[in-house]
Amino acid sequence: MRYRITCTTNHPSFTRITHLGCVTTTNLYQLLSEEDAITRLRNGDSFYVERPTGHVVEVLIAQREGRDYLKTEADGEKPDNLLSLPDCPAKKPIGTGTVRGVVAAASHSVPFNPYWGA
DSSP, X not given: OEEEEEEEEEOTTSSSEEXXXXXXXXXXXXXXXXXXXXXXXXXXXXXXXXXSTTOEEEEEEEEETTEEEEEEOOOSSOTTTTTTSOBOOOOOOTTOSOOOOOOOOGGGSSOOOOOOOO
């Protein structure tokens, strides 16, 4: 599958990426960890960054100090294509949000008597 990276979540040190926000070819949004993206790249999937529109840069696996990480191929534009992407929206913790009660409509409290006609 091919993924377009639209946002990233950075480690607090801002020197590495922890998660990637990706859109698939079927317009499905997914938030993947860097490790998961590396595994998918090794298994034949591809990732790219498109900034500005029409300027596509492929994502590669690189290694530094014995650790794999993701980077974009050299494009002569920006050396930090991934780190310059906007932050991914934070996921809401489970159990947050508005809880709404449901009240039955008045017409549902009356016993149902079907009329079949004569």
